[in-house]
Structures are given as C-alpha cells and as structure tokens.
Amino acid sequence: AQSVTQLGSHVSVSEGALVLLRCNYSSSVPPYLFWYVQYPNQGLQLLLKYTSAATLVKGINGFEAEFKKSETSFHLTKPSAHMSDAAEYFCAVIYNQGGKLIFGQGTELSVKP
C-alpha cells in the first residue's frame, strides 16, 4: 500500500543546532511531496512542497527539503533551530494527480535552550 513514513516520533535539538526530520515515501514514481507544521492547539500550515521542479525546495521560516529519488526520501532541514520551531511536523504525499493527500505519523520537534 502507498504510504509515507516519518522516522522518529520525537526529535530534540539544542537552540542553534541543525534540525533534520526524516521522511520516506513508498513509490518509485516521484510523487508530490509536502511538509506541514502544526503549532500547539492549531491546525496545520504548509511549510513547503515539491512538485517535480527543483529537487531542493525552500520553504518558510528557513526550512528546506531535498527530494532524493534514489533514496525515496524528502527530509526536512534547517541549519539553526530556534525556540519558535518547536512544533509537530508532518510529511505528506500525493502519489498521482487527483489522488488524496496521505500524511505521515508526525514528528514532534523540541528545542532546548
């Protein structure tokens, strides 16, 4: 079955450290890929999306993600974490045009002072 997997339900980093949140998808055909962020007691908002243009995608708040077809991955990174980055992050995939958006399980990011 088509799916999306986020490795690590909880990631903790120190302020100023690199943030790396992992996401792998399950198809050999490049899908549409997204990262969403959810701050406490709020709905989700789009961070960035990949739709078969550049493989390195830049999003809001200094985040970026790189599409790697050979690894079926779309990991999210940020060079230097801020306290305000503490939130839950969801990777999501559409496997074909007109398909439904499938979410990963989510990764909660904590940022230590």
Place this chain on the structure above:
Amino acid sequence: NAGVTQTPKFQVLKTGQSMTLQCAQDMNHEYMSWYRQDPGMGLRLIHYSVGAGITDQGEVPNGYNVSRSTTEDFPLRLLSAAPSQTSVYFCASSPGTGVSGELFFGEGSRLTVL
C-alpha cells in the same frame, strides 16, 4: 478573510449520542475534507468533497456522514458516537477540484466520547 472556521472547538458526548461538527470556509474553495488526528497516527481522511453536491469516502468513513449543499459549508455528522471516535477533527479546504497540495486547515474540534 476568516479562512476555515470550525465549531465547536470542544465537545464531550456520551456513547450513542449524535452531533454535528460544523465547517465553513470563505475562500470559495471547491475541495473540502475532514481529517481526524490521533497520537502516533498522523491525520487520516474521513470524507471529502470536490464541490457542492459531491462527496466521497476517505480512509476511515465508518460512523460519519457528510453533505455539501453549498460551496461554503461541509458539516460532519456523528450518528451514534463511540469512544473510538474520541479524537481531534480538522476540516481543510483547497482551491480547485483536487488537492493542489496546499490544504488550508481550521483550528480543530476536540471531541471526547465517554
């Protein structure tokens, strides 16, 4: 613009009771959907609609009904609530008749079924 508005934000029900979660959007989006969010399971699609008068099932439709009589509104009905329906429910919309990738979410409705 208010975006996507969900009511109520919190609700406690007893097993067997029915209720409706309301969702309204003022962005003239054709696509609307309902998700439930449970710890460790991400968001799962319950029902969706690609326009007024058209609805379809998602991954976990059992126990829920929807209707789409207007472009703006997409209510979710629980006919006979069960403890397994305790969850946080999100309504989301998107421009066009398919998911372009950018879903606009409401702030959620937290439901507890005793």
